Each structure stands twice: as structure tokens, then as C-alpha cells.
Amino acid sequence: MDNSGQGRSGSGGAGSQDEPGNRRPGRPREGGGILMGRPFGVPVYVAPSWFLVAALITWVFGGQLDRILPELGRARYLVALFFAVAFYASVLVHELAHTVAALRFKLPVRRIQLQFFGGVSEIEKESETPGREFVLAFVGPLLSLVLAGVFYLGVLAVEPGTVPGVLLAGLMISNLLVAAFNLLPGLPLDGGRMLRAVVWKITGKPMSGTVAAAWIGRALAVAVLIGLPLLTQAGGLGDDSASFGGIGSLTDALLAAILAAIIWTGAGNSLRMARLRERLPDLRARTLTRRAVPVEATTPLSEALRRAGEAGARALVVVDGHGTPTALVRESAIVAVPEHRRPWVAVSTLAQDLKEGMRLSAELSGEELLDTLRTTPATEYLVVEDTGEVYGVLSTADVEHAFVAAMARTPS
Numbered sequence: 261m262d263n264s265g266q267g268r269s270g271s272g273g274a275g276s277q278d279e280p281g282n283r284r285p286g287r288p289r290e291g292g293g294i295l296m297g298r299p300f301g302v303p304v305y306v307a308p309s310w311f312l313v314a315a316l317i318t319w320v321f322g323g324q325l326d327r328i329l330p331e332l333g334r335a336r337y338l339v340a341l342f343f344a345v346a347f348y349a350s351v352l353v354h355e356l357a358h359t360v361a362a363l364r365f366k367l368p369v370r371r372i373q374l375q376f377f378g379g380v381s382e383i384e385k386e387s388e389t390p391g392r393e394f395v396l397a398f399v400g401p402l403l404s405l406v407l408a409g410v411f412y413l414g415v416l417a418v419e420p421g422t423v424p425g426v427l428l429a430g431l432m433i434s435n436l437l438v439a440a441f442n443l444l445p446g447l448p449l450d451g452g453r454m455l456r457a458v459v460w461k462i463t464g465k466p467m468s469g470t471v472a473a474a475w476i477g478r479a480l481a482v483a484v485l486i487g488l489p490l491l492t493q494a495g496g497l498g499d500d501s502a503s504f505g506g507i508g509s510l511t512d513a514l515l516a517a518i519l520a521a522i523i524w525t526g527a528g529n530s531l532r533m534a535r536l537r538e539r540l541p542d543l544r545a546r547t548l549t550r551r552a553v554p555v556e557a558t559t560p561l562s563e564a565l566r567r568a569g570e571a572g573a574r575a576l577v578v579v580d581g582h583g584t585p586t587a588l589v590r591e592s593a594i595v596a597v598p599e600h601r602r603p604w605v606a607v608s609t610l611a612q613d614l615k616e617g618m619r620l621s622a623e624l625s626g627e628e629l630l631d632t633l634r635t636t637p638a639t640e641y642l643v644v645e646d647t648g649e650v651y652g653v654l655s656t657a658d659v660e661h662a663f664v665a666a667m668a669r670t671p672s
Contacts, residue, residue, distance in 0.1 A: 455469070578611045
């Protein structure tokens with residue numbers, strides 16, 4: 261299942277995309293659980309919540325096996341645990357389909373995470389066209405349908421009523437449910453992103469597609485909250501008086517509430533991030549850059565600060581004998597030096613050498629600016645004109661403050 265606008269593609273529950281605005285600039289996100297491997301160079305994590313779901317699936321499926329294959333005894337829970345792992349392996353295939361498509365379109369994928377209600381593929385950039393958006397969303401459910409077909413062929417090849425037959429039938433049905441659920445036309449589901457792509461193509465406005473798919477996603481959340489308990493009480497999901505293999509109506513209602521909340525939140529986040537992206541062009545390197553004064557490496561800090569004060573500047577750039585910038589004096593380092601010691605401290609001892617990626621164009625703005633800062637994390641950057649002339653120093657803290665202010669002005 262997926263959130264609109266690139267970030268996460270998810271499956272099996274309420275996955276969502278990791279929007280470009282969800283992370284502060286220049287700060288990489290930490291891993292999301294136990295690292296299981298790096299297919300196609302993309303790390304795959306299993307979140308702690310997965311173990312809770314695996315236990316639940318083992319309990320429920322084990323109860324169903326007790327009715328179908330009572331001769332298994334307690335071994336039925338080992339079979340059920342195998343089913344839980346195999347099911348999430350199918351979810352991983354779903355996510356890998358999103359990942360491969362994203363990499364094919366040269367969209368970076370930060371990670372895949374298997375979690376409570378499925379999985380998410382965290383794609384870091386927006387699709388450039390509605391066609392690519394549609395393909396990127398559709399490949400996940402398509403692979404789930406393909407898996408369902410493979411498991412169906414397996415069912416035909418084995419003896420009915422055996423452990424392999426029951427496992428293959430369960431995996432076939434579960435993949436059909438994953439595909440069908442994710443094809444529902446509301447964010448953050450894959451079907452919601454497909455709807456977003458269609459509306460985007462018709463109107464020429466990605467925001468219009470996001471609004472339509474997000475509100476339908478919220479409607480789906482309400483439908484799940486009300487309809488799932490009614491369906492299970494009516495026997496639509498089981499043949500006992502208690503649905504889901506005897507879990508009970510209270511558990512059904514709790515499950516519906518959790519799933520509805522995830523869908524509602526994912527739809528709202530998609531809408532909010534889309535509106536935030538409309539404001540991102542206001543984040544301009546030129547307007548956020550601090551005026552800077554050039555100083556030589558041996559200049560005492562007190563003298564450098566005096567010159568900056570006279571010039572109305574808030575940053576210091578270390579230059580060589582030819583006036584070429586070589587380093588930036590870190591604001592945090594300046595603050596850490598007591599005032600009485602500043603005449604005896606050279607600015608070079610407080611500076612960070614300019615590295616590749618720390619020179620930014622004054623024309624950078626919006627997502628391009630945030631992507632550039634994430635590529636080379638630093639506390640300060642040298643901002644230059646297209647001619648190479650120094651414009652000033654951009655502080656990551658200033659960008660973060662502007663970003664947070666933009667989020668605060670963005671309605672849900």
C-alpha cells in the first residue's frame with residue numbers, strides 16, 4: 261500500500277510512502293528494526309510490530325488448522341508460524357516490485373520495512389509523470405496476483421487436505437486479499453495512488469489527484485470501521501459465530517478500528533504532504549542565506565566577530581591569500597568559546613573545511629534544496645552565485661526552522 265506522492269509504497273495493510281517532507285533536511289533517518297538483507301542494494305528491515313502480527317497470525321491460523329487437520333495436535337502452531345513467515349515473504353515480494361519499478365525510474369529507495377499491517381517501500385522522490393506514478397503503484401498488486409496464481413497452481417499439484425495443500429490455499433487466498441485490498445481506490449493504498457495518477461493525467465494537476473484519492477481514502481477508513489465488524493458478525497469472514505477463527509467480535513472491532521485509523525492517518529498525511537510541497541518553493545537558498553564576511557585563517561575570533569558586526573553579517577568564511585573560500589566557521593563552535601578567550605582563538609580552529617557538496621547555488625529552492633542538503637549533511641553551506649561569487653552561508657538550522665514553519669501553516 262502506498263502514500264501519495266512518493267515516499268512509501270506499501271502492501272498488506274496500510275503502508276505509505278515516505279514523503280520528501282517527512283524528514284528534516286540533512287538528517288538521515290535511522291533504521292527501522294532488524295536488518296534482514298539488501299536486495300537490489302535496498303536495506304530490508306523487520307519492525308518489532310511484525311512479531312506481534314506474526315504471533316496473531318500463528319494463533320488464528322493454528323486454530324483453523326485444528327479444525328481442518330486435527331491430527332497435527334500442537335504441531336499445528338509450527339505450521340501456522342511457517343504460514344506467517346511465508347505470508348510476509350509474499351508481502352516482501354510485493355514491496356520489491358515497487359522498489360524495482362522505482363529504481364527503474366531512477367527514484368532512490370531508502371529502505372523496505374515489514375511492519376504491523378504489511379510493508380512499506382520508502383521512495384524518496386516524486387514520480388515525474390502520472391504514467392510512472394500509475395505503474396509504480398500497480399506493480400505491487402500485480403505481483404500479489406501473480407503469486408496468488410502460482411500458489412493456485414501449487415494447490416492443484418498437491419493432494420487436498422494435506423499440510424502443503426492447506427498452506428498453499430492459505431497463501432493463495434491471502435495474496436488475493438492483499439491485491440484486492442491494495443487496489444481499493446483511496447490513499448494510502450496502491451489503488452489510491454493509481455487513482456491519483458488518473459486524476460493527475462486528466463487535470464494536469466498532481467494536487468487534484470491527491471485531494472481526490474485522499475478523501476476517498478478517508479471514506480474507505482470509515483467504511484472499514486463500520487463494515488468490517490458487520491461483515492464478520494454476519495459470517496462473511498468465517499463459519500463460526502465468532503469471526504476470524506474464533507477471535508471474537510470485540511477483537512474484530514478493535515482490528516477494524518486500528519486498520520481504519522491507519523488508513524485515515526495515511527490519507528491525511530498524503531494530503532498534508534501534498535499541500536506542504538506546494539509551499540516548498542518558498543524555501544529558497546537565497547532568502548535563507550546569512551550574509552558572511554571573509555576572514556583569513558589566523559584572524560582572532562574576536563576580530564572576526566567585530567568585522568561581522570560592522571558589516572551586519574551573521575557568518576564567517578575562511579579564505580586563503582587569494583580570497584578563495586576554504587572553510588566555514590561553525591556557529592556552534594563560536595558559541596562554545598567564552599568571550600574572554602576569543603581574542604586568543606584563531607578562526608581556523610573553529611572552521612570546517614569546504615568539501616564536495618558544501619557549495620550550493622543561490623538559486624536552489626524547494627525539494628531540490630532539501631535533496632541537496634540530505635546528500636551532503638553539514639551544519640553550514642557556502643552559497644554562491646552562478647558566477648562563482650560568494651553570496652553567503654546557509655545554516656541547516658535556518659532551513660529546518662523555515663521547514664517547520666511551513667508545516668505549521670499547512671492544513672491537514
